[in-house]
Amino acid sequence: MSKIGAKPIKIPNGVTITQSGNLFVVQGPKGKIEKSLINVTMEIKEEQLHLTPNNNITKPSMFWGTASSIIRGMIEGVTNGFIKELNIVGVGYKAAVAGKNLNLALGFSHPVNLPIPTGITVETPKPTIIIIKGIDKEQVGQFAALIRSYKMPEPYLGKGILYKDEKIIRKAGKAAGK
Structure with a gap:
């Protein structure tokens, strides 16, 4: 179980996050970033992003925390740089x-x-x-x-x-x- 991956990510105003397959797209006031993240799916509830690992891999929590940190960095980048x-x-x-x-x-x-x-x-x-x-x-x-x-x-x-x-x-x- 990943502690970082389990925490929901707050989505600031003006930031949109979309997922198509493995490609995550974060768009905000400073621009748009696209990254490919494997073995993770997202769900947005009440201005918060919840990530869940795919169960078809042997150790899902390895990628879960990393993907969460990468998406937090993408959100920070499109808002503040x-x-x-x-x-x-x-x-x-x-x-x-x-x-x-x-x-x-x-x-x-x-x-x-x-x-x-x-x-x-x-x-x-x-x-x-x-x-x-x-x-x-x-x-x-x-x-x-x-x-x-x-x-x-x-x-x-x-x-x-x-x-x-x-x-x-x-x-x-x-x-x-x-």
């Missing part, structure tokens, strides 16, 4: 948005150019701050992780791309000789 903020630390490291590309200068011999996926907006209010916005939690987090993977924070100098408010545990440098 998601934001990830990245900070770039390092001398000469910077970012800029040029059209539909994000250009990163990260100390390599070449600039890193990343195409911005559809459904995501990227802003650079300062050259060392990247703000990623979108309605799909998975897509926003995945793009932020992709950007961060180009220059992971290193523990000796603390340089690299960090999430906002992320703390890097610094290591001591090499001890001086005798």
